[in-house]
Amino acid sequence: MRHLLIIIQCCLLSLAGPAQKNINEKLYSTFLGDTVDYTVWVPSNGSAGQQYTTIYTFSYGASDAAFTAELIYYLNKLNITHLPPIIVVNIQADMDGIGYNYETGLLTTKGVRMLECIKSEIFPVLEHKYQASQFRIYMGQSYGASYGNHLFLFQPELFSGYMLFSPEKLTPTQPPFEISDELIQFYGSRPTFYYLASGVDDLQRRQDYAGEIAQKVKRLDSIQFNFRYENLPTAGHNNSTAIGLPSALDFIYRAYNSFPELDSITSMSTALSQYEKRVTRFYGIKPEKNSFHIYQPFLSAIWQRIDTAWMRAAIHYFISEKTGGRQLRDFAYSCWVVGLNEEARQLYGKAVKKILADEMSLVFSPSTLITCYRELAFNIMKDNPENGWNLLQKALEVCLQHKGNIHISYYPDIYFYLGKFAADNNMNVKKGLNYLLLYVEKRKDLVDIIHVAFDEVYYTIGKCYDLLHDTSNATKYLQKALDLNASHGKAKSLMKKIQADK
Structure with missing residues (x-):
């Protein structure tokens, strides 16, 4: 959740x-x-x-x-x-x-x-x-x-x-x-x-x-x-x-912010064309193609349908040379949701390039850049975990550099993502475990709902200890996870495996 x-x-x-x-x-x-x-x-x-x-x-x-x-x-x-x-x-x-x-x-x-x-x-x-x-x-x-x-x-x-x-x-x-x-x-x-x-x-x-x-x-x-x-x-x-x-x-401006076309049209191109015509007819202007509030309803419809043709039509309509890094990231993530991994990879690359070149002074851009690195590592780079790890290291560098920015939501959670990636890919596990233990220390006095749940943190620590063949600590942290959430499926499965291997 x-x-x-x-x-x-x-x-x-x-x-x-x-x-x-x-x-x-x-x-x-x-x-x-x-x-x-x-x-x-x-x-x-x-x-x-x-x-x-x-x-x-x-x-x-x-x-x-x-x-x-x-x-x-x-x-x-x-x-x-x-x-x-x-x-x-x-x-x-x-x-x-x-x-x-x-x-x-x-x-x-x-x-x-x-x-x-x-x-x-x-x-x-x-x-x-x-x-x-x-x-x-x-x-x-x-x-x-x-x-x-x-x-x-x-x-x-x-x-x-x-x-x-x-x-x-x-x-x-x-x-x-x-x-x-x-x-x-x-x-x-x-x-x-x-x-x-x-x-x-x-x-x-x-x-x-x-x-x-x-x-x-x-x-x-x-x-x-x-x-x-x-x-x-x-x-x-x-x-x-x-x-x-x-x-x-x-x-x-209610006609500018309503999208009835999405309820009845089976073609994304048709829906976009009819929406633009309606806005022009009512207000004499074109929709703001770089506005989150305009493109987000269309992306939501694409998510619900998991429709690659709709996704490509939306890219063709909304994305241009002037598109900002935030929007490029949103479209990249949506491509991944519908299974267009190559398109997602390209759009993430454009987003990173755009942010680094032109937008790092904008208050939300560091967080968007970290999001790009994290999603590339976990979603797109599954076939190349070494590159994924390097991207998360870049994300950590950006996060530490801008952690005083109140619009950065990744501190200290970036440490969890590094530990989770290490555990998921069985690589750099000792470093990942150290990041997780550091996260526990920094996570203690923070608001629960906006940070990673402790049961998930303890499970991931337990997984790292298991990969390092430290059964005692693995059991200790898995039990902590289960004490907080008895229905944590992955923690229960790993605990059973460890007990069966004894």
């Missing part, structure tokens, strides 16, 4: 998402006859050809762009959810500059000009400069949310996603919210995501207004139109964005 846990932990270690960097920009608007200030947050490691979706908001109320950008980084870094590369844009404008009128639900003259500036000047500039797709999300809170509803009703072509928090309503009829037949037809044919939230602790009139909107908008819910409404517990008016934003982001 603990060995399985170690493998799972290794598989689940994904690279931290990129931090966001902010850029302050200005644009002279011919529609406004004035300069508009805005700030753009982009992932700091964006690369040439990288595509982005975009979140737009105003510097009004609680829809804070800086918080949104940092939250995206946080959610990706800790694998709480997986979001594609996202640009966040904050346009500097107060209520007069935005120009939305509660009483009519329409825009002032200045508001019309501001909207023309956004449509005709800001959008084209940003989409050209930052390679952004036309999948745009509008985010707003309170007055900003009501403005967002105006866009949803009267400018449906501008945004493909809405994240609206605590829309404001001043009187029973202000602002109005009605969905026309034309809108029903429009949203029935265009992929759109609409997320609406209110707070249980907000004024009742606001909760009622959000509920009214939800009742009308949910009529649009279909394959194309995706709708969710939440009345958030513990949320009031000003903190509904902070509480609801993670859920909103997860909802908006």
Whole structure:
């Protein structure tokens, strides 16, 4: 169980998402006859050809762009959810500059000009400069949310996603919210995501207004139109964005992180093609082929089927010259799972080469390199144990060099793997035994669940003593293993053999 846990932990270690960097920009608007200030947050490691979706908001109320950008980084870094590369844009404008009128639900003259500036000047500039797709999300809170509803009703072509928090309503009829037949037809044919939230602790009139909107908008819910409404517990008016934003982001990008193709398609190539087409149709971007969260579901399907044709199709789709060491290792291991040992050997070699050449400064790379050495030794080099032993020695060297790195999960377990390899292959047994005894000493005060179980350690020590013809110590350690786990099959079998040979 603990060995399985170690493998799972290794598989689940994904690279931290990129931090966001902010850029302050200005644009002279011919529609406004004035300069508009805005700030753009982009992932700091964006690369040439990288595509982005975009979140737009105003510097009004609680829809804070800086918080949104940092939250995206946080959610990706800790694998709480997986979001594609996202640009966040904050346009500097107060209520007069935005120009939305509660009483009519329409825009002032200045508001019309501001909207023309956004449509005709800001959008084209940003989409050209930052390679952004036309999948745009509008985010707003309170007055900003009501403005967002105006866009949803009267400018449906501008945004493909809405994240609206605590829309404001001043009187029973202000602002109005009605969905026309034309809108029903429009949203029935265009992929759109609409997320609406209110707070249980907000004024009742606001909760009622959000509920009214939800009742009308949910009529649009279909394959194309995706709708969710939440009345958030513990949320009031000003903190509904902070509480609801993670859920909103997860909802908006749910089509990016779902893989229904794998449930019904018998060809991996077809599943990959249909998934990519769906992501492009919804978001205007390509899937991140180097993202663990994208390729892992396909590898899981391959593991379940033990399908070599699916594995080769996945390699062809996901692996390129730009693929990193971590991904190369994951595909190498998956090749071994389905029985493609030569492909596994080649991919492990590429992973080791890539990590050593370009990636040793990355926090997870030393652990990935050790994983490659260990899996090569135990799984791929069975016909050449001498090379396997040498690889484990390299793994030990890397582990000792980087053992202060909290992302290294191999210290002190590397000593166990060396001892186990020696016992399994009946080579360098004395050295292997010394590694195991050292491991016992260093293992004493460590958390059990994330390290090799003591019954397995004692069994392996007993096996080494047996190979060295030290029956007394072999029996001693095998008994220790059985005292901890009476059902340890290998320990029971070896103990019976020793007793029969007496």
